[in-house]
Amino acid sequence: xxxxGMPAMDTEVMQECIEACSACxxxxxxxxxxxxxxxxxxxxxxxxxCADVCNTMMRMMLRPSGFDMxxxxxxxxxxxxxxxxxxxxxxxxxxxxxxxxxxxxxxERCMKACQAMMDMLRAAEMA
Numbered sequence: 381x382x383x384x385g386m387p388a389m390d391t392e393v394m395q396e397c398i399e400a401c402s403a404c405x406x407x408x409x410x411x412x413x414x415x416x417x418x419x420x421x422x423x424x425x426x427x428x429x430c431a432d433v434c435n436t437m438m439r440m441m442l443r444p445s446g447f448d449m450x451x452x453x454x455x456x457x458x459x460x461x462x463x464x465x466x467x468x469x470x471x472x473x474x475x476x477x478x479x480x481x482x483x484x485x486x487x488e489r490c491m492k493a494c495q496a497m498m499d500m501l502r503a504a505e506m507a
Contacts, residue, residue, distance in 0.1 A: 393500045394441055400486075400493035401438035404463060405431045407486035411470060414479040423469050427483060430466035433459050434490060441497075453501060456494045463487040463494070 412427035437459040440452060467487035474481035 390500050390504075393496050397493040397497040398438050398441050400490040401434040401441075401459070404486040404490035405434040405438065407483045408434065408466060411477075411479045411483035414477065415473075418477070420473060423473060423480065426466045426469045430462045430487065433462040437494070449501065449505060453498060456498045456501075459494045460491050460498075463491040467491070
């Protein structure tokens with residue numbers, strides 16, 4: 381822990397997570413727009429929700445001075461869950477929609493980055 385009571389963080393892991401959340405938010409926003417025009421409302425709704433969760437996750441990481449370990453871990457877990465659900469939904473359409481394929485890939489990358497961030501926080505907490 382540092383002087384402010386925050387765990388020592390691997391800034392590279394955090395930066396990768398921020399970038400993955402940003403990329404996922406963008407892919408989900410594009411996919412939602414495309415899915416609405418194609419009449420795939422469940423996919424569109426899932427993508428809009430995922431974009432919102434990724435944006436919130438990214439913004440939390442950009443404000444480390446207000447860091448709360450429990451809130452951060454809970455939000456990371458929520459982001460993993462939302463990205464997993466969105467990746468599954470978009471995966472159902474990936475053969476017929478390049479946008480859905482790219483969205484599913486961005487969701488999977490974001491899930492991995494959030495999981496790495498959770499792992500890093502657990503390790504820092506134990507140190």
